[in-house]
Amino acid sequence: MRDSLRQKIIQVCKKKIDQKGENVGVSFYAFFANKNDDPxxxxxxxTWWIQTHQLDHFEKARKIVEMVEKG
Structure with a gap:
């Protein structure tokens, strides 16, 4: 996964955690605007979310941050 996507995932997840608490869930769609401008x-x-890690549609944001930070 490219570094810019890793940084975006971490940024969005941490913001969601700050806003809604430690148990907030996210889907990979949370990292993109409603307009699909970068397919x-x-x-x-x-691919990372579904094929590589076989994650559910919604996962805990803190779990995603940990996974991305570990590589």
């Missing part, structure tokens, strides 16, 4: 990046996130 390649969206597919990269979807």
């Amino acid at each position: 390649e990046l969206l597919m990269e996130a979807a």
Whole structure:
């Protein structure tokens, strides 16, 4: 996964945690605007989320941060 996507995931998850608490859930769609202006990046996130890690649609934001930070 490219570094810019890693940073975006961490930033969005930490913001959600700050706003809604430690148990907030996110989906990979949370990292993108409603307009699909970068389908390649969206597919990269979807592949990481769905194929590589077989995550549920919603996962705890703190779990995603930990996974991304560990690589």
